[in-house]
Amino acid sequence: MPAPIFWFNDPDKPGFKARILAPIAALYAAATARRVAKEGYKATVPVICIGNINVGGTGKTPTAIALAQRLISMGYAPHIVSRGYGGSLEGPLQVNEREHTADQVGDEPLLLSAFTPTWIAKDRAAGVKAAEAAGAEVILLDDGFQNPTVAKDVNIVVVDARRGFGNRRVMPAGPLREPVEKGLKRADVVLSIGEELAPLGALPVPLVRGRLEPLKTGMTWTNMRVLAFAGIGNPEKFFATLRDLGCDIIRAEALEDHQPLTDSLLTRLELEGKTRVAQLVTTEKDAVRLPASFRPKVLTVPVRLEVDDWSPIDAALAKVGITPR
Template sequence: MKAPRFWYRPPGVASALLSPAAALWTAIATRRQVRATPYRCGVPVICVGNLVAGGAGKTPVVRELVRRMAARGPAAASLSRGHGGRLPGPLPVDPQHHIAADVGDEPLLLSRHGPAWIGRDRADAARAMTLAGIGAIILDDGFQNPGLHKDLSLVVVDGGSGFGNGRVIPAGPLREPVAAGLARAQALVLMGDGAGAADAHAAAHGAGIPVLTASLRPDPVAARTLQGKRLLAFAGIGRPAKFFDTLRQIGAEPVETLSFADHHPYSRGEITELLARATARGLLPVTTEKDAMRLPVDLREAITILPVTVAFDEPAALDRLLDGLGGVRMNGQS
């Protein structure tokens, strides 16, 4: 589903009417956290989560953390729930055999850059991963899931949208109150700048945790290919407008833009029609790397993909947080 527009506007009638439901949501979520006994798997578990429903840029951060942890020694892998996939796991994702309908689009994308697992039960999945020799687990989402103990939790916040109207679902986009969420985090990752950045800094300051500023950077080769091109751009991610803005920033011209719900499963008919529209208007079809995972495989090559990576403004600050995991067992060593 697409996020309601009022979630990202000053609180009004709609959010006020939904406040009782939001209070119930908050009470249930709080009770779940308090009553849980998280499973400790014995290897470092780093959670990359967010406080709002929808995208904030978590997946590139997960990918970067898998790379950084692997460089430190332990066999690192990501762990996702597998949203949108039919397989419950736990299992390692094989990009040669699995498709998004099997394991979800984000795990499939992560598996193309490093070891990736899925498991609807995070504790069971972590247990299976450690038995398979994984020495560090990067949890993709799952910040609100209390079943697995986290040794380090990073909350990713989009600098443009921030915390929306500041209300909890369904009155707003928050999965839980900001203060309650940041009380369990060790750092806030602020992705880009924008209207929500000041609120993010203030919230982190109030929680006494550092802010790691970062940005998404388009692949330079793909960006040069798109410069000056007239595009039919489409995306089914948390904030499609952010992708369209990125295209403009690299010097492309998105003549037509199509927004779909996050994780939208593209049908063959939709993509065939989209390609026909692009051809009729003389436009180059382009989408995100995450969306590409949900395209019919034989039509994927007809669409240009713009991959992105995350760049931290102060990577040493992130490394200091990872250094703090030194007391957690890695690869069976104390």
């Protein structure tokens, strides 16, 4: 679901709704500040949190994949710990992509488990302890920047380059979970993903820029008639990727983040695709939520995060003893 337009007003000239909701936003910000001030479980291995200040999707999942692959190339055995949003299982549980479904463990953990050992746990500290016991040398905390139950050694704050921090107001007056200034005091790096760079203001930590690039799979997308659907934080990013690949998008259906792909929804999309002679296309994250019988009917566009300069992230890792082996 698109964010309210008043969230993206000029920070120096907040809209009427943002001003009206300011008292509620102040209460929310105060509650967050009290929560993050608590001390959490200190793991015996480095914990790297990939989080955000904004509400919704900013690119944390591709960041987790890219960072896991970089750590593996450096000689480490990283494990990912996720809340398992949308899954029915509590955990702590190691995700097995062959045995578990998105309904059980959540779509993001199921996707992440294809790259490195991944755990779900509603209790993040319990998940971290389980990963430690299983031999994790580094733990990537997927989300959880505002979760106080685990102490973090490195915090990477991910932001959508086009949206930035919006009107810099805390929800419901804006798109933030906490004030930018307070959040960035706990950060080590800000990672901005996307080509369009919204003004972020003066940052107290290094800014790293990256972009999502489609994997070269040999598929010819040029002029392909597609009916695209996506249930991610910012579906328009996916639709823009398809346009850049040269697809002829007959229609793009933006779903809510993690929206269940019900039989009725899939039947409607399949019928429309056949009627309009268009190929169904979706994201990797949505694809893991498709019923096995429906997956052959849908093409997937895998994307990976390309980072312009890893040196600020490498420097933050080096401070906690993570260097190439």
